[in-house]
Amino acid sequence: MRILVTNCNTTEAMTKEIETGARAAASPGTEIVARTPKWGPESAEGWLDSFLSAAAVLDLLRTTEETFDAVVLAGFGEHGREGARELLDVPVVDITEAAAHLAGLLGRRYGVVTTLDRTCGLIEDSLHSAGVDRNCVAVVGTGLSVLELRDEERTESALLTAGLRARDAGAEVLVLGCAGMTGLDRKMSAMLDVPVVDGVAAAVRLAESLVALGLRTSRAGSYARPLEKHRAWPGA
Amino acid sequence: MRILVTNCNTTEAMTKEIETGARAAASPGTEIVARTPKWGPESAEGWLDSFLSAAAVLDLLRTTEETFDAVVLAGFGEHGREGARELLDVPVVDITEAAAHLAGLLGRRYGVVTTLDRTCGLIEDSLHSAGVDRNCVAVVGTGLSVLELRDEERTESALLTAGLRARDAGAEVLVLGCAGMTGLDRKMSAMLDVPVVDGVAAAVRLAESLVALGLRTSRAGSYARPLEKHRAWPGA
């Protein structure tokens, strides 16, 4: 089975980290291929970035000549999910919803810890439209930008603080609200003594499950194939 | 006062219709300038189109050299609204929310009649994130594509059918769920004997109101100015 994992930003180093995380989570027979959009923001932090990222990721998906059994969208809280489902015949799993789905199996209420506060609203909206917001009690920002996550010490400390706030709000499970945090889930789980779900790992396993069970995106209604029409893709 | 009205698709004829509608709705001293994105779909019908459109409209907004007092986004149910609010210092009003806001002043429950069924979900999500979904009892598709709206007779008949379905669901007010339907609001209102709100007209008036009252988008929280960073805009 081959799964395409798309980064939501143009930072190659982050694509690598996502790839590493995805591979660590994948089943033995699964091949993980990670790709970076050709254009877009170097990091996605806010709606402007997110809409730019969504179009760039969709552009990547429509122009890729390789074939895959499933696609994982590795942008936490970012837009694009529903468009990818229209565009592709294979299952599409977004890391935001994936983490929330697994978190829901591990505790009665969960919380999300993420980067800048400005991304919290995006995450809340994404969880809502995915239908998994009911048991989410908090989306807490750390004040760190996506690219500052490379500073491990600072990141750990900030995540710990945010995690405690989520716990106080009633979270029994935590979700790491950013891609490219491989390894931090286990550290944080040890520190806070609650399960911590990483979206990339969750999405890879969910994508594998859908493929194994022969389940594909519904074409009835919302995610029907895109109509034939003229679409002027940028640069094309 | 100058208001920029952006079409969400690349069809110039539709930009013209939107411009006509906006001008008809504007106050005497208001100048309306309508613009078409340089790239994107020829019509927006579904999430793929909507995300492509959102990036294209944002690209248009960031590259325009003219200055405006407010911006109206003339894509019903389309994405981009929040990104435009981050990007611009002037008020941004989306026709989806605008129509819903005025509809809420005219009856206890309202409904939306729109083009293809596949756009209903987009509209529902847009009304929800704008915080005006509570009193919406139905979003009803006509089965017509955006470009088929040029066939007036067929459009009127389809809108009538959809409008009756919305009425049956409890709608006391109707919203026209597509830009470029100038004049259809009055016809439909006469046929169904309920108020019918056109989003472009509503948005122009709301944008004027915000400007007149000196109100601007909050920079505290969600719609803070975009961070300085590298964003590779397509073709740029």
Next chain:
Amino acid sequence: MRILVTNCNTTEAMTKEIETGARAAASPGTEIVARTPKWGPESAEGWLDSFLSAAAVLDLLRTTEETFDAVVLAGFGEHGREGARELLDVPVVDITEAAAHLAGLLGRRYGVVTTLDRTCGLIEDSLHSAGVDRNCVAVVGTGLSVLELRDEERTESALLTAGLRARDAGAEVLVLGCAGMTGLDRKMSAMLDVPVVDGVAAAVRLAESLVALGLRTSRAGSYARPLEKHRAWPGA
């Protein structure tokens, strides 16, 4: 265009202030006429006052011999709105909903700062029935009674405290939850660096917009014309 603005209490000085605020917000060609109910409470603070006020305002509306193009109900959180819509053929805009509608265009979440804590529930219910409560994160009382608002210094200080509490709860925009606070919106906006919406101003502009667009209250369903019957109005 002539707009009638009704105070919800019998305090003439407050009617004057409301009139001043309404005039400041109105478009050049709009004539503002403010009226005081002939009976009712000297200030509306709680349900008893609100129901008494509602009947008194409706009595004023049914007995006025002048004609108007629209009516603005200047009682924040007070009852009566739906009755006025049944009674009158012209658009009716309540300052509670009006402020919330505009606030929703300026930020992702808004909050209300108001007078006594006992009025918070009234405001919450009013926002709910108007369908604009979804994005309201806090209704915060200042502990000041309506008539104490004349003490400007104390009012400013109390509003500032309440505004900070709303900000902490996630409000990106604030709404002034009382009529007759002309000028305080700008001061508060400057102090807290968020947009602050005054309901009277918002309602005047929304009423003008409805009139300009030829939109009237729906007579289909909830706000059908009152049935002919015997109604013993007090004192009549």
Next chain:
Amino acid sequence: MRILVTNCNTTEAMTKEIETGARAAASPGTEIVARTPKWGPESAEGWLDSFLSAAAVLDLLRTTEETFDAVVLAGFGEHGREGARELLDVPVVDITEAAAHLAGLLGRRYGVVTTLDRTCGLIEDSLHSAGVDRNCVAVVGTGLSVLELRDEERTESALLTAGLRARDAGAEVLVLGCAGMTGLDRKMSAMLDVPVVDGVAAAVRLAESLVALGLRTSRAGSYARPLEKHRAWPGA
């Protein structure tokens, strides 16, 4: 124990019917006193009537010189409830909420059958603010005005039709959405084979229960005693 039951309209014959129903439902030691407001609408059908009725009933309550152990407000879906709680030191039970409370004990979902369609919105709002709307699946109008309920045959037939619609919507229990329908609950229950709750009966029993248990309206927060101030009651 003495319970005051207030009609919401000025029709004495209806007060009598309400009194009869209340007495039939009361415990042996309970004295029922029914009163008619001195002014107001001859029947309450819509918001205009309801606000007029609310003030009239509150006027009745504040001017009565008798003492009671509890008050039952016998207007289904009508306003006034919260004002009465502020005004009085004894428990206040509204027939709308009372019927819903008991209905909730008898089935998983309930429905309301009422008079004119225009009252449905009032009832929905009243159930919501009372916190008992969650399990209500339908509020169905019969098309009959309040005063037409005197025509028993027509009323039974209309209620049956409305009851079947509520059943189709999932109602397992029905609530009679109007005062003064004594005896119709049993007939309808027999015809439709579901429990049918009459609000007056329910309210009398709930009022007795509160009195027996020594429970009174909370003065902390919403229903604090009205502030001392000048209130110009009409005709006073």
Next chain:
Amino acid sequence: MRILVTNCNTTEAMTKEIETGARAAASPGTEIVARTPKWGPESAEGWLDSFLSAAAVLDLLRTTEETFDAVVLAGFGEHGREGARELLDVPVVDITEAAAHLAGLLGRRYGVVTTLDRTCGLIEDSLHSAGVDRNCVAVVGTGLSVLELRDEERTESALLTAGLRARDAGAEVLVLGCAGMTGLDRKMSAMLDVPVVDGVAAAVRLAESLVALGLRTSRAGSYARPLEKHRAWPGA
């Protein structure tokens, strides 16, 4: 009238306390019979206990040879309610919902104070399925186990702390979230100056009311009589 009150655990002393409380609340002509399940947990604190308790209480109900006019289930937040409604032809009232129903008549928002934090989720779910959660602003644990409630001094102090937290969250009325707290409602009410509702007392009065009004559980839909089938009850 005879009412069966079932304890949810096997601790006889608690059954006695519940019986005392029920008798104190009952009308003169009502006979209260309290029973203890033959098996199950000595106290119900969490889902494992609650499901074990539910089956044990249902076993008690199906095997009792006595006849009753109504049944009160005296386990706060415990499962079993809907099963008892299927099983029995007489009304069934659970103390969780009963307390919430009466609390809703006494203030705009209520809160629950209970034993261990681990039971809060059970209570929240029970209030939700009973349709009375809308106006509940807080379910607060005291950290005391059910059996520790015998230590009166510690219990009072813990309840006071929890009650203040509920008040801060907006509760205007409190509910005692455990059976067997006879007398504590009045003490707590005096200390906190808000009404405090005891579930056993509330349930007894509501059960009496249903019986007096001839209302029985609906057999249409959810609570139809159990199908004839083989059920291997444990130990039978």
Next chain:
Amino acid sequence: MRILVTNCNTTEAMTKEIETGARAAASPGTEIVARTPKWGPESAEGWLDSFLSAAAVLDLLRTTEETFDAVVLAGFGEHGREGARELLDVPVVDITEAAAHLAGLLGRRYGVVTTLDRTCGLIEDSLHSAGVDRNCVAVVGTGLSVLELRDEERTESALLTAGLRARDAGAEVLVLGCAGMTGLDRKMSAMLDVPVVDGVAAAVRLAESLVALGLRTSRAGSYARPLEKHRAWPGA
């Protein structure tokens, strides 16, 4: 990896079918062990059965001497899930929530088709407490009892009818609302041209995913280990 799959009823033939379905869905290295409760109902249809089943399944889980890496609860809409999470140190996945989680990845709205109408409420409540009800538009009964599902022809026809009703309500994905329907998912998917999710298959894959990712039930809050205390299990 060893996964225990528990039937919710005592019908061995159904346990076998569930086992077959689970094995067909499992990854190569996964061993499936299916077990039948020693007591309980022969089929679970309604709350009485469900509570009896919950205790019986929990009894099975606490007394099993084998060790497993995860447990799948194969009762659609049945109680017990949260108790199993308290009791066990390994992940617990219920087929109700599992099917809903995967359905949420395949379409914007999903529906459930199930056996008797009386089980619909149980399913709705289970989806709600699992936090996956938001995007469920319909739970539709077929009128068939659990044991009648053996009649394949009748079952297919009834499922088809129910599936069409769910589609009409907006479902883009269907969930089979009963265990032991192996093979019917594919048939139904072919007939209705939408993805159809089988809960047993979904739960097995989700359980495998949790184990593979090292994720376990949170012990913080709701699902803390059961307290040490006397629990009189029946027959023990």
